[in-house]
Amino acid sequence: MPNRLRPIGSYAAPVSAGVSVGVVANPASGRDIRRLVAGASVFGNADKAGMVYRLLGGLGAAGVERVLMMPASDGLSATLHRQLYAHARRPPAGAVAPLPVLEQLVMELDGSALDSLEAVARMREAGVAAIVVLGGDGTHRVVAKACGDVPLCALSTGTNNAFPEMRETTVAGLATGLVACGRVPAAGALRREGALVVERDGAAPDLALVDVAVTAERFVGARAIWSGAGVSELVVTFAHPSAVGLSAVAGLIAPLARGAGRGVHVRFAADPREAEHTLAVALAPGLVTEVAVASHRVLDTGDIVELPPAAGSLALDGEREIERRPDEAVTVRLAPGPLTIDVDAVMREAARRGATRMQPRRV
């Protein structure tokens, strides 16, 4: 049951049955150990609140009337609230449309990834046409577990991500709104991403959107993988040479576009003399490291990579997530993943169709 946050744009507007969009902004992203061990950017919750505020401008202009948002503690909601309050008192001159009504889901916050799962499930129940996600690879991974075929607009809140894009959210909001309101058709605007399904005995399957890495690290610890040390195998859903992180290793030996339905499996060389390739790779912001690759192969959707039992942990999308029992075998299967909104493609199509043209003004 959504609860109306202080309504904004038009205070008196009733909650509309019009097009609605969900927003998941992870208050916990952007502060991990990579700020300490590498030069990762810092991204605070006030910045994220600003991103949501600007996003609303784009969504409203495209015709979205209602936005459902996951409540966020740790200052994000409070900062956003202050911005919306100021906006309501003094809206920016020249805006083509009011902001959508913003409603905050009423839910108990756990402070963990469960919050995002719950919020996405409720947004789907409420019939949102799209979900905008602000966070890192980890946040998107969690949302992808629950979003089904509701398209995601994947926005990065830092410089260390492969799956979401670093974008000005006003335009991302415009593109999402154009798709959500049917002003740009979904065909050509949406991309079917790949996913990696991680399965092991006695545990629910898990999901990664970018990569699964096998590491000798016994414990999850501070989560992030910022060094190649101890990593023995890697499976990726796409491979961009321009990415930052482990997926760039695959990108530099076997580049693979997003949404192509293929993946890459890489084995690292324990001894550089046995390496097929030795590469310099940007594994974290400010950190280019030497990586020795023993072998690689390209995967098709449905292919399974078997990981033999070993002590250590599995990192999903750059974060150690699963502590393995030493006798535990694991399989990783390349599968179809979530739908995402290709902002560039949407805006190109919008330009072609004149979807954002205003009616001529009469003098």
Added chain:
Amino acid sequence: MSTVAPPGTGQLTPEQLVEAYRVMRTIREFEERLHREFATGDIPGFVHLYAGEEAIAAGVIAHLGSDDYVASTHRGHGHAIAKGCDVKGMMAEIYGKITGLCKGKGGSMHIADFDKGMLGANGIVGGGPPLVCGVGLTAKVKGTDQVAVSFTGDGGSNQGTFLESLNLAGAWHLPVIFVVENNGYAESTSSNFHQSGIDVAKRADGFGMPGIIVDGFDFFAVHEAAGEAIERARSGGGPSLIECKVNRYFGHFEGDQQTYRGPNEVEDLRRTRDCLDAFARRVTDAGVLEREALAEIDASVKTLIDDAVREAKAAPDPTAADVLTDVYVKY
């Protein structure tokens, strides 16, 4: 890629894990026992209990030697135990006895042991950060590889002393680490009400030092992050800030009615966020330690605390003649 040993937690030896568990269990048992003993009225002064936050003290201080420094808070028992202070001497101190670490004249909020690098618990909120700047400057000037760690709460992070210390440590490039134990409450005020910008880690940005957030209930997360920050400081890389998100099992002080907390908040915390339970499960699942070994630690710690309380109660009080000893330092 695997030619280099993996960093961080993967390399913790079974001996180090046993020690970490022993430290956390000792803190928990010490605090749970004090909670019961305080209710009898035998303990003078106030006590502020650290139960629930053990993973932070254990995870950070595991990286420190006895010549490294720690400046603590009013909630200081955990830091003192992790830093190697004598548990019986601590208990006697809290009981105000002459056998206490400070001869019974300090009590809970002034437990100190300079020989162990423990600069003291501190009754002044935000009092620790300036102290570590002082010892950090000493280490820098003398050219030693010592580091200093201050612990501060979310309430303390609003104090001018905290922010001034971040500035000084940054400007002087001191070998110090500011650990913020954000347990969500400044006394009885939720951080949602007392803080502008809830993430304390963000404040580090303004002083040009890295600020990160870790789960303060997770020993491995704290240990890994602290290890990197301390190594950075030791090798001349300068200060950093680690914010540990955590909560406490008891009130601000013993006797606090805690009317500001949600229904079942503490029960839920104890059930779902127990650093000792999680630690035990993970090390045994990983096949590194046996349950029996942990149970032996539990038993020996219980005996230690029983003895500490019994001996503290039986020990003599300081006399009037002790009042003016150790007050002035001769140079």
